[in-house]
Amino acid sequence: MRRFVRENSLGLVFGVLFALALIGQAFAGHAAFNQQQVADGLPPISFGRYVTSSDFGVDVAENWQSEYLQFFLFIVLTVWLLQKGSPESKSLDEAGTESDKDQMVGVHAPDGAPAWARAAGWRRWLLSNSLGLVMGAIFLLSWLAQSVAGVSAYNERQLSQLQDPVSWPQYLTEPEFWNRTLQNWQSELLAVFSMAVLAIYLRQRGSPESKPVGAMHSSTGVEG
């Protein structure tokens, strides 16, 4: 048990932190929603009703979509794009999808490799791109969820201000939708930009996200 926890501590800790943050968001969001209800002369709603509301849904989904977009872009673009001196980049002569030998597929697959790494055709292609595909799919689903929950939350506010609701296609052209979307995208892209560039010159001893402390600033694709 202790060994399992130690060997999986990264996933376990982030899973727990995620759950705690989501629960905290639910309580804070519920309190904020009810503050507005009282200000509008309306009764507070229950916690259960809030966490199944479109208001909570859009707040969750708008952050999820941008996180998965960030990782999707990072995973896919780093196949081809390079950053000299960054541990987030491959070596400067490795841009592209690389050879079968480098990727250990087909006849180069070692014992214990996933079966589809040895297979030919669509199965090898699917395994070869599965991380990007799943991240991209979750991004699109989250963005769809944001738009669906978003139009409902937006229309609830419209009605509370005695204004007309809008349809889902109309909502996709509303500044509200793009403001929610782009404010999340810009922060995620800034984080990737910062990580790729700051890691050229800065170090975090022992972290695989950093170069070794003594590595040259110009060393590319070296993780410590």
Add this chain to the structure above:
Amino acid sequence: MAALVAVTATALVGGCADGGARRDAVSGVAVRLLTAAGDGDGAAACALLAPDTVAALERSAGASCAKAILDEDLPAPTDVRRVDVYGQWARVVLAGDTEFLAAFPGGWRVVAAGCRSRGERPYDCVLQGG
């Protein structure tokens, strides 16, 4: 992935599936308000108003809601053309009126009635809370 499906389902439920029962309840209250006011039953009409709307009416009229609401120029009930329900709020569009309602513990209550569209600006309403 399961969590994402749950959130997507929540979004869809919150976004689209305000079922027929809620719509019926909302349109029923909207029509009953106009019917009661038209029949001269001020008390019954006021029982369907949100508390802030009752207070605003009594403040502006300087009389009880049951009396004051009969002096308001509310239209007669007509066919319900459209009902929109989003979370705690709803809008009912009748042939001759538009009403805005909110959810209360006792059911839907009318926040604003006798409303006319002003395009991008909020509706102009004969009866309005707050």
